[in-house]
Amino acid sequence: MSNLIVHGGTPLAGRIIPSANKNAVLPILCATLLSAEPIRLHGVPEITDVKKILEVFRNLGSRVEVDFKTGLLDVHHRDTHFDASKDRLPEEMRSSIMLVPGLMARFGAARIEDDVKGCTLGMREIDPHVEVFERFGAQVERQPDGLLLHVQAAKLHANDHWTDYASVTTTENFVLCAALADGTSTLMNAASEPHVQEFCLFLQMLGAQIEGLGTSKLKISGVDRLKGGEFTFAEDFHEIVTFLALGAITGGDVQVKNSTPEQFPLIDRTFAKFGVRIEHKDGWSRAITDGPLKVKEPFTRNILQKVEAAPWPYLPVDLLPIFVALGVKAEGSVMFWNKVYDGAMGWTSELSKFGAHAFLSDPHRMVTFGGKPLAPAEVESPYIIRVAIALLMVAASIKGRSVIRNATPIRRAHPHFVENICTLGARIEWVEGD
Known part of the structure; x- marks a missing residue:
């Protein structure tokens, strides 16, 4: 304590x-998994959740070089690997659920740990996220210590969705899934917070096709691959x-x-x-x-x-x-x-x-x-x-x-x-x- x-x-x-805003930094870090090209980020804060995400990347074989004094991070997921039977995601932070789309798109499988959580803000359900993953073609299997997700041929399928409420993380997970899906996806009742807009700007920099930033309706046309690039966080x-x-x-x-x-x-x-x-x-x-x-x-x-x-x-x-x-x-x-x-x-x-x-x-x-x-x-x-x-x-x-x-x-x-x-x-x- x-x-x-x-x-x-x-x-x-x-x-x-x-x-930089933690709520922009963490989803953007998770979004880097969608690309196998080098990515450089400026203004990365030295906070515990960032360190945990970077440790996950290292454990999965990604190249990570960070200097918290200058806020400079270089990450490259070219040699990244994932085995759903043994690799685990952090349980103690809510944002780890945003690693799921990248893992499914790259490796056709992912996990959601039973005790994934963040601040004690009352009941924070994972069902909206699971529903999004299923709509993109994931098959969900309940196991004693969490949920196992599989995608056939490691390809996500575009769809249209209308969320129950404007959830930030659900919106980000939908966009992450749609970025590499086959076809055009539309999300109604999307969250539009400044950090959601910053997250979408980052994905656009990588080559994602996203329309409707700052509104409650997002339209995402899937692309075959995302490139690398350089991005600076706002205050x-x-x-x-x-x-x-x-x-x-x-x-x-x-x-x-x-x-x-x-x-x-x-x-x-x-x-x-x-x-x-x-x-x-x-x-x-x-x-x-x-x-x-x-x-x-x-x-x-x-x-x-x-x-x-x-x-x-x-x-x-x-x-x-x-x-x-x-x-x-x-x-x-x-x-x-x-x-x-x-x-x-x-x-x-x-x-x-x-x-x-x-x-x-x-x-x-x-x-x-x-x-x-x-x-x-x-x-x-x-x-x-x-x-x-x-x-x-x-x-x-x-x-x-x-x-x-x-x-x-x-x-x-x-x-x-x-x-x-x-x-x-x-x-x-x-x-x-x-």
Whole structure:
């Protein structure tokens, strides 16, 4: 277990450059399996999930050369091999399920381990993914320790599909299968998040024929092979929002490099609900506050201010905990609504240890009654990346020493996150132990 010691109360200030988005990096790494040509990636973050994927590649015979100091990765799957009877995929990260299409396309077989999982965001079923694989011609066999998938003649067959909901990973698995399938495939109710668009741009660079980027309908015409190439990751909008929020909650002045401000209008309006104005200028974004945070009152007097999160182009659910932290600090009441995951809001008891007033209405909704006196505390983070960060944010805004226990999930998504915050003036350190 890794704990964070936070000496809060210092306004954070300065400029910072975010890392790449884990949710773009991991599917793109999995997509490299579709090509037998050399691929070079720039801006690869040094996070645990990336290291696990690269270790899988090495174990399968791929050539992997990475320098995390520069973020440069060279990967070549020319000599890659796979034996479904003995080769295993990582169980401890959800993204390993995106290795399946590449393995099926290259070797005609793949596995899904029984315990494949990621953050503890409630029930996260694998059935939508299995359904996609079956539609492309995979035969699925249940075994004692997982699922075995076979494709006759190692060739996937194009199809049209309409998903139950706009799932990011299901969309990416469909595109991965369709890229080398025989014919044209169409996906309705596709996810359109920025990282999904970045993932599709990467595949287009390799030669995939994809239409409809950024919309809920994708059309993919399969090709015989994908080439190699070179690709540079964009900044992670999750990190951009997090660093801006850290500046706001501590009463500081943080500027964050942001090359995609066109993705931010709804995020900017959400910040404004807490009295924070976001300025985008010359490739940088800045959070500006005028005194203590205060919730903007709705014109409809009998309702609470609210923040609703759902699949893009809604506010992303991954960002909801970041705004919960602002809600705890800001004077006024806010209802937060997670429209995707059951049980992902059940950490109000940890907020209460700081003295925060937060009420869990049901598995999807939480109400914060902000502006109350807060005090340093020792809290326990659930295994959810941005909940750990939200607890860190609250601690950073309070003068005194707090402890965030089990903050390990942060390392799954954000390289050198604590070190980066410390360059802004924070006093935070990792402490290993139980």
